[in-house]
Amino acid sequence: MSKISKLFKGSSSSSSSSSSSSKSRHRSKGGPSAQEAIHRLRETEEMLTKKQEYLEKRIEQELAIAKKNGTKNKRAALQALKRKKRLEQQLTQIDGTLSTIEFQREALENSHTNTEVLKNMGFAAKAMKKVHDNMDVDRIDDMMQDITDQQGVAQEISEAISRPFGDNFDEDELLAELEELEQQEMEDNMKSMGGLPSVPSSKLPSARPSQRATTRRRAEEDDDMHMLASWAT
Secondary structure, three states: OHHHHHHHHHHHHHHHHHHHHHHHHHHHHHOOOHHHHHHHHHHHHHHHHHHHHHHHHHHHHHHHHHHHOOOOOHHHHHHHHHHHHHHHHHHHHHHHHHHHHHHHHHHHHHHHHHHHHHHHHHHHHHHHHHHHHOOOHHHHHHHHHHHHHHHHHHHHHHHHHHOOOOOOOOHHHHHHHHHHHHHHHHHHHHHHOOOOOOOOOOOOOOOOHHHHHHHHHHHHHHHHHHHHHHHHO
């Protein structure tokens, strides 16, 4: 019994190990999602940024040590400068790595955004297709034609309702008759006033002699005044 149980245990353990290995293979085949990769890259950026800050502080410390021991202990100063150079090299490498990671992260973000946009556009296209499946272009054209016809019928009905009844007279004839009435009324008024007044045939009486003498005297006085004014000047 113990051997049989061992056999079953061995088979179960082997099956479980095979299933776990198949799951791991499936996971590795599928790969991480874009969001997971972006999250990992951001974590790496934060880590490298913190290391940058640490290296910058170390560089300042080594520079301070070199300045302090520049004249007193040249060996210590040189060692500090060497450490400073190594730290600066590490800082330069981190700068390049950060640039590469930032470029990769931006590319992933753009790809993820484009994927989501295309997915939403496809979803909208399916919805539009579903809406249009229930529509028939020929039926829509017929419906629009019916609407146009009914609008024309409504316009005709409105014109028929607003058309006056019984007024089938010519407007020119009415105006001519009105003008005749006005002319007749004017003639009647002239007759009632006795006609136009006659123009007198005789000439109007000329001015009297006394008036002519007065006018001549005023003219002579005006001439005398002008003469005096010219002598005074």
